[in-house]
Amino acid sequence: MTRGVAIVWFAVLGAVVLRIPCATADIYRxxxxxxxxHFTDAPTDKRFKVFMRDLKKDRRLRTTFKLAGCARNPEEFEPIIDQCALEYGVEKSLVKAVIHAESGYNPNALSRKGASGLMQLMPQTARDLKVSNSFDPRENIRGGVRYLRFLLDTFKGDVTMALAAYNAGLSRVAQYGGVPPYQETRTYVDKVLSYRKSYQTN
Known part of the structure; x- marks a missing residue:
């Protein structure tokens, strides 16, 4: 890189740094x-890596863990979660975090895309997992945890990749060779990981 180009990029970097307190997204390079x-806040290439985190977003994620906002008392589903987590070898705090992020512990939750129940199983996914009634907490959690186990095995234990696939689908993760550049998916992964940490400490 020539000195002139280097100076230009240092100037750009300086501008990025100065804007961080007001940032509304992560910065990638x-x-x-x-x-x-190259810098961007909306990466479209897997070569982009996180350069600086959006501090405001991180702060929001750390402070949104409020069990009082759940539709039902999470303890109500504790025995089912314990049993399924043990059966499939999935960390309990991760299961709880996914349920919290997906449905807020509402067993009757139904999304606009048709995902239903506590772990928001899509109709085809539910059929593949032999879940006949997605609104039944026991069936839904068992199916969701089984699917999480499959994703964790697929990505060799990489929780971030597994969560990205849970949200966006395996095909999208394969297409981008990593977490898809969708704000919804990135926010979802961050949220679940934040909830997971909170459940671990609580």
């Missing part, structure tokens, strides 16, 4: 084969 550094 990658350096191409010619040594040019």
């Amino acid at each position: 990658y350096e191409d084969d010619e040594g040019v550094v």
Whole structure:
């Protein structure tokens, strides 16, 4: 990289740094084969890596863990979660975090896309998992935990990738070779990981 180009990019970097307190998204960067550094808040290429986190978003995620906002008392489903987590070897705090993020512990939750129940199983996914009634807490949690186990095995234990696939689908993760560049998916993964940490400490 020439001195002139380097100065330009340092200037750009300085502008990015100065804007961080007001940022509304994570900042990503990658350096191409010619040594040019690229920055964006909406990556479309898997070569982009997180450069700076959106501090406001991180703060929101850390403070949104409120069990009082759940539709039902989470303890009501504790025995089912314990049993299914043990059966499929999935961390209990992760199961609870997914349920919290997906439905807020509402067994009757139904999304606009047709996902239903505590772990928001799509109709085809429910059929594949032999779940006949997605609104039945026991069936739904068992199916959801079984699916999580499958995703964790598929991604060799990588929780972030498994959650991205749970939200966006396996095909999208395969298409982008990682977490898809969808704000919804990225926010979902961050939220579940934040909830997971809260359940671990509580």
